[in-house]
Amino acid sequence: MLQQWLPAIRIVQIILCFAVIVFILLQARGAGLGSAFGGSSAGSVFKTRRGVERLIFNLTIIFVVLFALISILSAALIR
Template identity: 80%
Template structure:
């Protein structure tokens, strides 16, 4: 199992960068259109659609994968 340790480290680094990027792509309490100069006219609650929903779902998936890889690395013998 020790042979997998370097590969798991690389996977964990890639996942961490991806999670950071996906989180930064999400605009807080605004739609994706507000990033490019649009306005969110007072809408506090709205459903995610299109690219926003995809980015949100990918963020959740990558966070879960990151957590699983972290747990597996923790369980590996030193």
Template identity: 50%
Template sequence: MDTILPYVTLGSAVLMIIAILLQQRGASLGAGFGSSGELFTTRRGFDKNLFDVTVVFAVIFVLSILASMILPGLQK
């Protein structure tokens, strides 16, 4: 178990970074000219799936870190 947790943590971190960088910022052309580009839109299609995958990677990342902190304490 100790040998796989660092790889799971590293892999989920890298995949989460990639998923975050693939997401769109939502800035429109009007935001470049001073208007607030804040427009609330719902996620649909690929954008929604990418958001869900990012959340899953974040949960896996946090759980793997917690497991690596708790499991060595149980072996003492």
């Protein structure tokens, strides 16, 4: 009965995958490997997120959780 929903679930999974990629790329500004190994990261570690930056961060978390739940549901339906 739920097998008929599998193509729709996979389409939603693909859309969520691209949304997660876009939101992660929107966050990655100036945080390179240099700062991980003691490079000049003046104040970027303890910076407070505000406004749009906070919205993008929260949406990223929501999309990652939705992607994980949809993936688990998809795996359960295949069995």
